[in-house]
Amino acid sequence: MVARRKGDDAPVGAFKIRGAWHRLTALDPATRDRGVVAFSSGNHAQGVAWAAKRLGIPAVIVMPADAPRVKRDATLAMGAEVVTYDRMTESREKIAAHLAHARGAALVPSFDDPWIIEGQGSAGIEAMSQMVEARLPDPSRVVIPCGGGGLASGIALALPDAQIVVVEPESWDDMRRSLEAGWIEPVGDNPPPTACDALQTREVSPLTFDVLSRRGATGLAVSEAEIRAAQRWAATKLRLVVEPGGAVGLAAVLAGKVELTPGLLVILSGGNADPADYAAVLGGSI
Numbered sequence: 001m002v003a004r005r006k007g008d009d010a011p012v013g014a015f016k017i018r019g020a021w022h023r024l025t026a027l028d029p030a031t032r033d034r035g036v037v038a039f040s041s042g043n044h045a046q047g048v049a050w051a052a053k054r055l056g057i058p059a060v061i062v063m064p065a066d067a068p069r070v071k072r073d074a075t076l077a078m079g080a081e082v083v084t085y086d087r088m089t090e091s092r093e094k095i096a097a098h099l100a101h102a103r104g105a106a107l108v109p110s111f112d113d114p115w116i117i118e119g120q121g122s123a124g125i126e127a128m129s130q131m132v133e134a135r136l137p138d139p140s141r142v143v144i145p146c147g148g149g150g151l152a153s154g155i156a157l158a159l160p161d162a163q164i165v166v167v168e169p170e171s172w173d174d175m176r177r178s179l180e181a182g183w184i185e186p187v188g189d190n191p192p193p194t195a196c197d198a199l200q201t202r203e204v205s206p207l208t209f210d211v212l213s214r215r216g217a218t219g220l221a222v223s224e225a226e227i228r229a230a231q232r233w234a235a236t237k238l239r240l241v242v243e244p245g246g247a248v249g250l251a252a253v254l255a256g257k258v259e260l261t262p263g264l265l266v267i268l269s270g271g272n273a274d275p276a277d278y279a280a281v282l283g284g285s286i
Contacts, residue, residue: 176219
C-alpha cells in the first residue's frame with residue numbers, strides 16, 4: 001500500500017504556510033514592525049502573506065510577471081504588496097534583497113533558510129503520525145516535489161530513516177543533476193516552458209543541497225505529459241485538485257520510475273491550480 005500526504009489542505013492550499021509561519025513567528029517585535037520581503041511564484045507568497053496578515057506584519061512579495069493569476073490574486077487579497085519581475089531575465093533574489101535593504105525589512109527566502117526548512121519538515125512528522133495511526137509501515141521512502149528543496153530537506157531531517165527521492169520537471173531538474181554530480185548544477189540556458197510554476201528554481205541553495213546530499217537523496221525527472229496524467233489520476237482516483245508542481249512525485253510513481261515498496265510515502269504538495277489550465281488538463285485538450 002502506498003501512502004500519500006496531501007499538502008493542499010492548509011489555509012493557502014499548499015505546505016508553504018508551514019515554513020512561513022515558523023519563520024515569521026520567530027521575528028522579534030522591532031523586526032516585525034519593519035516588515036518582511038519574500039520572493040515566490042505563488043505558494044510561498046501566499047504563505048508569507050497569510051502569516052504576515054495574522055501577525056500584523058507589512059509584507060512585500062516579489063513574484064514573476066507570469067505567475068498564475070489565482071496565486072497572485074490570493075496574495076494581494078491577503079494584504080501583501082506585490083512587485084513583479086521577468087523570471088527569465090531578472091533575479092528575484094537581487095530584487096528582494098534590494099527592497100529589504102531599502103525598507104529595513106527582513107528577507108524571508110522560499111527555501112534557503114533554516115527556519116523555513118524546519119517548518120516545512122513538519123509535513124513529514126505529520127505524515128508519519130498518520131501512517132502510524134493507519135497501522136501502515138513507517139515511511140521507508142518518501143517521494144517529494146522539489147523546486148529549491150526546502151520541503152525535501154525539511155522532510156529529510158524530520159524522517160532520518162527514510163530514503164528521500166526528489167522529483168522535478170524535465171530540464172528543470174537541477175537538484176537531481178546536482179546530487180548526481182556532487183556539486184550544485186544550475187538549470188541550463190533557455191530551459192523549455194513547464195506548467196510547474198512552483199518548481200522553476202534556476203539554482204538550488206547550498207543549504208538545501210547540503211542537507212539532501214548528506215542524507216543520500218536521489219532525484220528523478222518527469223515529463224509534462226506525465227505530470228498532466230498524474231493530475232488527471234489524482235482527480236479521478238483521489239478526488240483531489242493537485243497543481244502541476246504538486247503532482248510531480250505522483251507522476252514519477254505512476255510512470256513506473258519509483259519502485260512500489262512497503263512504507264512508500266508520496267507527497268502531493270499543492271492544490272493552487274489555474275482554473276482554465278486545470279480544466280484543459282482534465283479535458284485532455286493539453
